[in-house]
Amino acid sequence: MVTEEKTELLSMLPAELEAWMLSHGEAKFRAAQIFPQLHRGLSPEDMTNVGRSLKEKLLSDTRYHLPTVEMKLVSAIDGTVKYLFGLYDGHCVESVVMRYEHGNTICISSQVGCRMGCKFCASTIGGRVRDLSAAELLGQVIAAQKDMGERISNIVMMGIGEPLDNYDNVLKFLHLVNCEGGLNIGYRHISLSTCGLVEGIERLAAEDLPITLSISLHAPDDETRSAIMPINRKYGVDALLEACRKYYARTGRRISFEYTLIAGKNDSPALAEKLATLLNTRLRSKREGMPIHVNLIPVNEVEETEFKRSGKQAVAAFARVLEARGIRATVRRKLGADINASCGQLRRQHGKNT
Numbered sequence: 001m002v003t004e005e006k007t008e009l010l011s012m013l014p015a016e017l018e019a020w021m022l023s024h025g026e027a028k029f030r031a032a033q034i035f036p037q038l039h040r041g042l043s044p045e046d047m048t049n050v051g052r053s054l055k056e057k058l059l060s061d062t063r064y065h066l067p068t069v070e071m072k073l074v075s076a077i078d079g080t081v082k083y084l085f086g087l088y089d090g091h092c093v094e095s096v097v098m099r100y101e102h103g104n105t106i107c108i109s110s111q112v113g114c115r116m117g118c119k120f121c122a123s124t125i126g127g128r129v130r131d132l133s134a135a136e137l138l139g140q141v142i143a144a145q146k147d148m149g150e151r152i153s154n155i156v157m158m159g160i161g162e163p164l165d166n167y168d169n170v171l172k173f174l175h176l177v178n179c180e181g182g183l184n185i186g187y188r189h190i191s192l193s194t195c196g197l198v199e200g201i202e203r204l205a206a207e208d209l210p211i212t213l214s215i216s217l218h219a220p221d222d223e224t225r226s227a228i229m230p231i232n233r234k235y236g237v238d239a240l241l242e243a244c245r246k247y248y249a250r251t252g253r254r255i256s257f258e259y260t261l262i263a264g265k266n267d268s269p270a271l272a273e274k275l276a277t278l279l280n281t282r283l284r285s286k287r288e289g290m291p292i293h294v295n296l297i298p299v300n301e302v303e304e305t306e307f308k309r310s311g312k313q314a315v316a317a318f319a320r321v322l323e324a325r326g327i328r329a330t331v332r333r334k335l336g337a338d339i340n341a342s343c344g345q346l347r348r349q350h351g352k353n354t
C-alpha cells in the first residue's frame, strides 16, 4: 500500500523540487536533472544518472505513481485510443487520445466520479468518489504519452468529473503541464470544460491563463436546463452567462459552448432560436462582442438513462437556426465510435465486472 502522506513527486513545481533538494542536503541542480525524467514517465528507481543516496531519500520521502493501463481500446476507424487507468488506491478513471492533423489531443478526467448530477451523463451515476491530485491529472498525460510513444500536444479537460469542483489541483496541474523542462504544453493548447460553477469561472478568469473555456450549456433557459442539469438550480443561466461575459472581458479568450442534443428535451427549433437570442443579447450586444462557437453533440446514449439522441434532421435544423442568427455551430465529429469512446462508460462497465 502506498502511503498518501508522502509528497507526490509529480505534483512538485521546479521551485518546490529545488526546495526539497536543499532541505534534504542535496544540490539544487539535482531538481533540474530529475524533473524532465519524472515528466517523461521515469520513476527515481529507473533513473540512471542519480546516485544511490539521493534515490534512497526520494524513495523514503516521496512517492511516484503513474496511472497504470488497466484496459486499452484502439478504434479501428480513426485510431482513437481509450485508456482505463488504475490509480494507486485501485480506483479507475478514463482518458482518451484523439488523433488530429494538428497533433494528438488527450481528454483527461479530473475526479473519480462526479457529483454534478447531469441527467444524461454516465460519470455522475455513482457520485463522486474523490478528487484527483495534480500528480494524477498530469500522470494521465505522461502515462498515455509513454504508452503511445508519441507526443501529446493538446489537452481537453472533458473526461470524468468537474474540473472546477477540484479547483486547486486543476490549477496546479495547469502550471505543471506548462513547465519548460516537463511536458511544455502551452496554455493555448488546453481547454477546460465546466458545467457552470460560476465562482470557479470567476476565479479562473483572475488567474489570467490563456486557456480555452468550454461551457456545457445544453439549454437556453432555466426550466429546460434545470430539468437536465441540477447545478442550474444553484447557478442559473443568467448568472452563468454573466460569468462568461466577464471571463471574456478579462481574458480576451473565446469561449465555446457545448450543447448536447437530446431528442424531445432540448432540440426543438424554438429552443435554437432562444439559444441564439440568449447568446447574441448577453454576449454580443456590443460591436466588439465575443466570437462564439457552439458545438452540437448528439447525446451518447447511456444504458442507465432514458435519453435518446436527436435525429440527423433535428440536429441539422438546430444548426441552421443558429447559423441564420450569426452563430457558428458545428456538429461534433464522433471519434472512436466503435470503442465507446465517450467518457464514463468504460469505468462503469469495469466497475460492474469486478
Ligand code: SAH
Residues within 6 Å of the ligand: 116, 118, 120, 121, 122, 157, 158, 159, 160, 161, 162, 163, 193, 194, 195, 196, 214, 215, 216, 258, 260, 297, 298, 299, 300, 301, 302, 342
Ligand atoms: N464536468 C465538465 C467536464 C466533463 S463532461 C462539464 O460538464 O463540462 C464533458 C462534456 O460531455 C460536457 O459537455 C458534458 O455535458 C458532456 N456529456 C456528458 N454526458 C454526455 C453524453 N451522454 N452524451 C454527450 N455528451 C455528454
